[in-house]
Amino acid sequence: MxxxxxxxxxxxxxxxARPRRLAxxxxxxxxxxxxxxxxxxxxxxxxxxTTGYITSIVRADAQLGESGxxxxxxGIVTVVFVGLAVxxxxxxxxxxxxxxxxxxxxQIALMRLIGASARSQRQRVAAQGLVVGVLGALAGLxxxxxxxxxxxxxxxxxxxxxxIPHTLLDPAFGLPAIVVALTTWAAAWAGSRAVLRVTPLxxxxxxxxxxxGDAGARRGRGGxxxxxxxVGAALLALGVLAGLVSPLGVLIAFAGGVLSFTGIALGAVMxxxxxxxxxxxxxxxxxxxxxxxxxxxxxxxxxxxxxxGVVMGVALVTMFAVALESMKQxxxxxxxxxxxxxxxxxxxxxxxxxxxxxxxxxxxxxxxMVNLLTIGVVQxxxxxxxxxxxxxxxxxxxxxxxxxxxHIAIAALVAGLALGIAYGWAGAQSVFGSMxxxxxxxxxxxxxxxxxxxxxxxxxxxxTVVLTLIATVVPTRLATRVAPVExxxxx
Numbered sequence: 001m002x003x004x005x006x007x008x009x010x011x012x013x014x015x016x017a018r019p020r021r022l023a024x025x026x027x028x029x030x031x032x033x034x035x036x037x038x039x040x041x042x043x044x045x046x047x048x049x050t051t052g053y054i055t056s057i058v059r060a061d062a063q064l065g066e067s068g069x070x071x072x073x074x075g076i077v078t079v080v081f082v083g084l085a086v087x088x089x090x091x092x093x094x095x096x097x098x099x100x101x102x103x104x105x106x107q108i109a110l111m112r113l114i115g116a117s118a119r120s121q122r123q124r125v126a127a128q129g130l131v132v133g134v135l136g137a138l139a140g141l142x143x144x145x146x147x148x149x150x151x152x153x154x155x156x157x158x159x160x161x162x163x164i165p166h167t168l169l170d171p172a173f174g175l176p177a178i179v180v181a182l183t184t185w186a187a188a189w190a191g192s193r194a195v196l197r198v199t200p201l202x203x204x205x206x207x208x209x210x211x212x213g214d215a216g217a218r219r220g221r222g223g224x225x226x227x228x229x230x231v232g233a234a235l236l237a238l239g240v241l242a243g244l245v246s247p248l249g250v251l252i253a254f255a256g257g258v259l260s261f262t263g264i265a266l267g268a269v270m271x272x273x274x275x276x277x278x279x280x281x282x283x284x285x286x287x288x289x290x291x292x293x294x295x296x297x298x299x300x301x302x303x304x305x306x307x308x309g310v311v312m313g314v315a316l317v318t319m320f321a322v323a324l325e326s327m328k329q330x331x332x333x334x335x336x337x338x339x340x341x342x343x344x345x346x347x348x349x350x351x352x353x354x355x356x357x358x359x360x361x362x363x364x365x366x367x368x369m370v371n372l373l374t375i376g377v378v379q380x381x382x383x384x385x386x387x388x389x390x391x392x393x394x395x396x397x398x399x400x401x402x403x404x405x406x407h408i409a410i411a412a413l414v415a416g417l418a419l420g421i422a423y424g425w426a427g428a429q430s431v432f433g434s435m436x437x438x439x440x441x442x443x444x445x446x447x448x449x450x451x452x453x454x455x456x457x458x459x460x461x462x463x464t465v466v467l468t469l470i471a472t473v474v475p476t477r478l479a480t481r482v483a484p485v486e487x488x489x490x491x
Contacts (some may be wrong), residue, residue, distance in 0.1 A: 129188020
């Protein structure tokens with residue numbers, strides 16, 4: 001903020017002002033947001049390269065090459081999963097910037113007090129989002145190309161496929177980087193809308209009562225969430241019905257899934273508290289357990305931001321696993337027996353590669369959870385210092401922070417599994433509903449039953465538990481690092 005107040009024409013202030021222009025990148029949350037953008041960009045590049053390489057393998061096969069349906073489905077899968085990765089990253093980024101803005105309230109209010117407009121402050125935050133997005137997208141582009149080259153080399157050696165034509169300089173690789181940079185900027189703009197409600201009065205007081213504008217914003221968000229849920233559910237149903245005629249129904253279902261899940265994300269602050277309250281009863285009646293449960297409910301917006309990333313990651317992995325298992329059942333029913341060894345090998349290879357790729361969404365969710373937990377602990381220094389002053393030990397404070405994270409993760413896991421199974425079935429039905437499952441060759445619409453694979457679901461649950469425990473390492477250390485007196489004295 002010092003660099004902003006200095007006169008731009010001063011020679012003495014020009015030199016130190018330049019390095020300070022990007023000093024905000026060292027704030028809690030910015031580095032992790034760059035990482036999220038990089039992972040998303042790399043995800044898109046690797047996915048495009050992988051599906052392109054698989055398409056080349058299919059076309060080189062004497063039997064499979066004659067069918068264009070596999071390449072068509074792979075193209076749809078690429079669009080769907082790149083869109084999902086960008087969508088997850090945008091939600092995580094918007095939540096991160098919303099949390100960062102909550103911690104900057106006094107600083108923004110001070111700028112308003114000396115004459116800065118709310119619009120200019122929001123534009124400054126959006127510009128920061130663009131910088132973060134560009135840095136992450138470029139890093140992800142380079143990392144994605146390197147990972148794609150390494151993966152293709154490894155597959156060629158393991159499967160001994162011979163020379164398969166492919167390129168690692170496809171101009172399409174730049175599309176995920178561009179999309180990630182733009183969506184990060186848009187997510188920062190969306191996450192910074194709270195800047196418009198910061199008043200100069202907040203610079204003179206530690207807190208101010210909620211305004212009518214805040215209540216109106218909450219009502220507006222609730223109305224938008226309900227509208228998106230209704231429209232999204234209608235499009236999902238339409239996509240399932242259209243899938244009985246053509247695989248293109250998945251595109252309608254995809255749009256419905258995005259809209260409905262956006263409604264869930266917007267309405268999470270209304271939907272998550274009942275689930276959190278129910279889960280909180282499972283942790284017992286100890287002081288740390290009650291504090292953890294109350295903290296999750298006392299700040300529903302913060303808890304919802306942390307939970308929604310995990311919900312999205314779990315739902316995406318579950319959705320893909322259910323859709324893939326359902327696809328295997330459809331192919332087995334169509335052939336009248338187990339698929340041939342060659343086709344089974346291709347399916348298993350595609351499954352392994354795609355499951356590894358889609359698992360990146362869980363990593364994005366984990367990074368978002370670490371980010372928001374860490375920012376939340378930093379912003380609650382006074383609260384944690386007061387608890388330490390009242391007699392809580394370091395061990396109890398660490399347990400409280402960890403239980404709060406586990407509390408949120410369990411609620412998110414339950415919601416994610418339910419949504420993933422529902423969306424996975426809708427995706428499988430919309431893609432394969434027009435395919436015949438009669439070995440005799442009879443045609444007609446098909447009802448695809450959802451197949452829930454046991455081991456992938458066990459892996460999802462185990463990975464969520466492990467990622468949650470990892471996510472609490474840094475926040476729990478920060479929670480006990482500051483002495484009680486220092487925390488209480490912090491402004």
